Amino acid sequence: MSKDTRSIRRKGQATTIDDVAALAKVSPMTVSRVVNGKSNVREDTRERVMRAVDKLGYTPNLAASALAAAQNTRLALVYTSPSGAYLRDLLVGVLHAASHTAVQLVIHYWEDFDADAERKAARRLAKGVSGVILPPPLCDSEAAVQEFVRAKVPVVAIASDRFKDRISCVRIDDFHAAREITEHLIAQGHRRIGYIKGRGDMAASEGRFEGFRAALQAAGLPLDRHLVQDGDYTYRSGLLAAEKLLARKQPPTAIFGSNDDMAAAVVSVAHRRGLDVPRDLSVVGFDDSTSATTVWPELSTIRQPIGTMADAAVDLLLRRIRNGEGNADEVFAHELVKRESVAPPIG
Structure with a gap:
């Protein structure tokens, strides 16, 4: 030496x-x-x-190198006006995944921007992060996705497959899930089923409504447009839609709110009108978020594994960032959860 x-x-x-x-x-x-x-x-x-x-x-020192790599990996979760219950469950899942991989996680809130404002916000954010997670409704924002792709920032959309040719996606099959829970109502004997739609600019909304229509058609039931009301996945929109449906001369015997927040609002309106759920009105939701179990009776709903999907989103980003893997479209299994909000119609 x-x-x-x-x-x-x-x-x-x-x-x-x-x-x-x-x-x-x-x-x-x-x-x-x-x-x-x-x-x-x-x-x-x-x-x-x-x-x-x-x-x-x-x-x-490989451990130190791995830690340094993790500390240099900055992931952003960007949200804007989603269902509060859905966001809570999603955030817990993302935080859990981030803590196990030691990445830096930043949370960004965007107002309800127009396309130009979303494009500018995405351009600014792209300069300081390694990857982005877009939950609903931003998962369907063409402006934001286009800007991140242009900046070569990996993106994972949660609950949408609209841009799966350009970014990664984690989701369930909304069409088949909505069809299954509608078939559950039909099997109980319901023939006049109301439906509260989600935001029209979201792929999940379209899939759920098409699943609802497919179940009616398979059962030989007509789609009554008077029993379909618009919503935007908020509790308030569910209140307004439920009031319109239940004020009809021939109200539905069951209502499918296409997320749990809107379905919980239906239960509230039913109680205010002196209706018993489920004896006078059956109600179902979608997501199995905390809203489904904080109302009485608890909601029958579709469970999508929000925490698992969040974990998968972080994993997909890290594999893309560190290993150079391509985009992926991961479809997770849903589950029909039967609770006390559904019963056969009277008469």
Whole structure:
């Protein structure tokens, strides 16, 4: 061992990156670039560093490298005016996944922007993050997705497949889930079934309504447009829609709110009108968020694994960022959850 080497490495101590840097006469950052295979290092410098690595028997601290990589991975969850209950469940899932991978997670709230404002907000955000998670309704924003793709920032959309040719998606099959819960109402004997739609600009809304229509058609039941009301996945929109449906001369015997917040609002309106749920009116929701079990009676609904989907979204982003994997479209199984809000109609 040369005198220079002995002066750098004291007996009984492990070789550090600083030792390698001192022997190679470069900075520790340059050593890090070389041992991590980065390309922005001159070839003669790379050779000098590798000779020092060999001479000192230096072994990179892989745990420290992994931690550094995690700390440099900044993921953003961007939300705007979603269902409150859905957002809570989603946020818990994303936080859980982020804590296990030690990534930095930033939460961004966007107002109900127009397309131009969404484009500008996405352009600003793209400069400071490694990847983006877009829950409803931003998962269906053409302006935001287009801007992130242009900036080459990986994106995962939750609950939509509208842009699966450009970004990754995690979702359930909304069409088949809505069809299954509608078939459950029909099997109980319901023939006049009201429906409260979700936001018209979302792919999930379209899939759920089409599933509802398909179940009616398969059962030989006509679609009564008077029994279909618009909503936007908020509790308030569910109140307004339920009032219109239950004020009809021939009200429905069952109502399908296409998320739990709107279905919970239906239960509230029914109680205010002196109706018993489910004896006078059956009600079903969608998502199995906390709204489904904080009303009485608890809602029959479709359970989508929101926490698992959030975990998968983080995993997909990290695989794309760190391993260069391509986009993916992951479809998770749903479950029909039967509770006390459904019963056969009277008469």
